[in-house]
Amino acid sequence: MGLFGTGLRRICAVVAASTAADMSKQVRSALRQTTTVELRLDWLRSDAERGRFLEWLAKGQPWNATFLATCRRREGGGKFAGGVDRELYWLIQAREAGCQWCDLELETLRKLPGQSVREYPVPPRVLLSVHDFERTPDLPRTMNPPAHGGVDAVKIAAEARTIHDSVRLLRLARNSRSFVAVPMGDVGLPARILALREGSALAYAPVAEATAAGQVSLDEMKHLYRAHVLTRRTRVYGVVGEPVGHSLSPLMHNTGFVARHVDAVYLPFLVHELPDFLAAVPELGVRGFGVTHPHKQTILKYLQECDPLAAEIGAVNTVLVRRNGSLYGCNTDYLGVLRALEKKLRIKGGRVLIFGAGGAARAAAFALVRSGAAVAICARREKAARELARAFSGEAVPRSALSTQSFDAILNATPVGMHPHDGVSPLAPSELNCRLVMDLINRPQKTQLLKIAAQRGIATVPGVEMLLAQGFAQWGIWMARRAPEAPMRRAVLAALRAEENSRPR
Numbered sequence: 001m002g003l004f005g006t007g008l009r010r011i012c013a014v015v016a017a018s019t020a021a022d023m024s025k026q027v028r029s030a031l032r033q034t035t036t037v038e039l040r041l042d043w044l045r046s047d048a049e050r051g052r053f054l055e056w057l058a059k060g061q062p063w064n065a066t067f068l069a070t071c072r073r074r075e076g077g078g079k080f081a082g083g084v085d086r087e088l089y090w091l092i093q094a095r096e097a098g099c100q101w102c103d104l105e106l107e108t109l110r111k112l113p114g115q116s117v118r119e120y121p122v123p124p125r126v127l128l129s130v131h132d133f134e135r136t137p138d139l140p141r142t143m144n145p146p147a148h149g150g151v152d153a154v155k156i157a158a159e160a161r162t163i164h165d166s167v168r169l170l171r172l173a174r175n176s177r178s179f180v181a182v183p184m185g186d187v188g189l190p191a192r193i194l195a196l197r198e199g200s201a202l203a204y205a206p207v208a209e210a211t212a213a214g215q216v217s218l219d220e221m222k223h224l225y226r227a228h229v230l231t232r233r234t235r236v237y238g239v240v241g242e243p244v245g246h247s248l249s250p251l252m253h254n255t256g257f258v259a260r261h262v263d264a265v266y267l268p269f270l271v272h273e274l275p276d277f278l279a280a281v282p283e284l285g286v287r288g289f290g291v292t293h294p295h296k297q298t299i300l301k302y303l304q305e306c307d308p309l310a311a312e313i314g315a316v317n318t319v320l321v322r323r324n325g326s327l328y329g330c331n332t333d334y335l336g337v338l339r340a341l342e343k344k345l346r347i348k349g350g351r352v353l354i355f356g357a358g359g360a361a362r363a364a365a366f367a368l369v370r371s372g373a374a375v376a377i378c379a380r381r382e383k384a385a386r387e388l389a390r391a392f393s394g395e396a397v398p399r400s401a402l403s404t405q406s407f408d409a410i411l412n413a414t415p416v417g418m419h420p421h422d423g424v425s426p427l428a429p430s431e432l433n434c435r436l437v438m439d440l441i442n443r444p445q446k447t448q449l450l451k452i453a454a455q456r457g458i459a460t461v462p463g464v465e466m467l468l469a470q471g472f473a474q475w476g477i478w479m480a481r482r483a484p485e486a487p488m489r490r491a492v493l494a495a496l497r498a499e500e501n502s503r504p505r
């Protein structure tokens with residue numbers, strides 16, 4: 001049994017707002033998800049608000065929850081403008097209001113007589129916190145609470161610049177007792193989610209506004225990543241790219257794992273350099289990963305085995321980590337294009353125009369040619385179009401010819417029309433001489449190009465169909481069985497709908 005209990009109790013909701021009223025609202029919302037709550041008293045905008053909030057907290061007793069009070073001074077990276085004596089004053093008030101724990105920065109402890117908080121009537125249990133907002137410092141092999149000073153547990157929150165940084169912090173969590181590991185920053189996000197399984201006593205997640213970069217919301221920590229049920233046996237998957245923040249893959253794959261009761265988790269890995277991530281694969285227990293921009297080509301040189309078609313395309317978006325640790329790469333983007341199109345088009349014998357000559361255009365072109373279509377490429381740089389066309393012995397079509405030529409299908413493989421440029425179309429109505437238009441863009445679902453096509457009575461296929469189809473194929477490769485397509489599809493479409501509804505119209 002950990003310091004804060006087991007299961008969900010180890011997910012600590014962070015409550016942080018500038019007014020007592022908002023703090024109280026957040027506490028109520030936090031308690032619907034977990035029973036361990038950090039109260040960021042330093043976020044309250046004045047002493048009056050702090051007093052009001054603690055009065056409210058005291059009145060609500062008993063709460064059947066564990067409250068951890070924090071009044072972090074600016075010196076320690078918090079918002080509290082007062083000195084050490086005022087910080088201690090508010091922590092003492094927090095105890096009066098029923099807080100069982102407090103967070104005390106190392107900077108504060110060092111200023112106390114005898115470097116001990118024992119003499120002060122702060123909450124009975126003390127978490128000593130050490131922050132490094134710049135980097136992950138050199139770490140010892142183990143970290144246990146010091147014998148003196150009245151400290152019950154130690155927390156290290158450190159910016160992870162690399163995956164290796166976050167792995168070092170997780171290692172420390174594995175070797176320590178009464179320890180809280182908080183890898184910070186977007187690169188540290190996966191390790192933040194994995195911290196509990198490595199032995200961290202807590203994982204923090206904000207109820208509302210993030211209080212630090214790379215935080216995962218309470219809702220996502222609990223429902224999307226299920227951080228509290230992950231163990232060393234849990235298989236780890238993820239998407240590797242830069243950026244990965246908007247990826248829908250974690251939602252899609254984790255939904256699949258839950259639907260099929262698979263003990264696995266899918267995480268977004270923000271990776272600057274592939275070797276940094278690849279070195280961490282064995283230690284993190286990664287069994288497979290998706291690869292996205294800008295690593296789809298670079299990954300090839302790190303693979304021990306590659307599917308011949310992916311090698312021919314020159315891009316890999318799916319890697320399977322074999323039991324012996326070797327990496328096998330393949331490409332499901334091409335399958336995604338085919339699955340998305342074949343419902344509405346007979347590909348064999350068809351004539352398809354691809355607009356764009358980048359990575360997605362290349363995968364689509366190879367897939368369609370392999371399936372028996374005649375493929376033409378049109379791009380703003382005619383040279384790029386000619387080079388791609390030459391790679392699969394197809395034709396390049398100049399832009400000026402589009403209004404006079406007709407095709408069975410036209411695919412947009414450029415980012416033109418992607419949110420936030422929703423109102424723009426890469427092609428004019430007069431250039432859409434075809435029976436079907438597919439846009440590879442996912443956001444928005446109905447792009448301006450698809451709207452124009454629909455107005456002209458042309459059948460349309462949104463990019464999300466490709467995203468889903470390539471994701472189902474990935475899931476199948478990793479799990480060696482068919483993906484639960486219906487729940488995965490529902491989750492992704494609902495998320496996109498919610499995103500679109502939340503945008504100002």
Ligand code: NAP
Nearest residue numbers: 356357358359360361380381413414415440441463466467
């Ligand atoms: P990429 O490698 O960067 O290629 C982009 C292509 O679009 C290049 O040919 C580029 O031309 C062209 N382009 C960019 N801006 C343009 C403009 N203003 N006018 C005309 N052409 C322009 O990107 P990618 O990976 O192929 O991705 C392309 C699109 O497909 C993106 O929207 C991406 O989100 C989408 N995609 C969707 C899925 C899915 O699952 N639905 C999968 C992969 C990609 P230059 O070379 O001249 O810049």
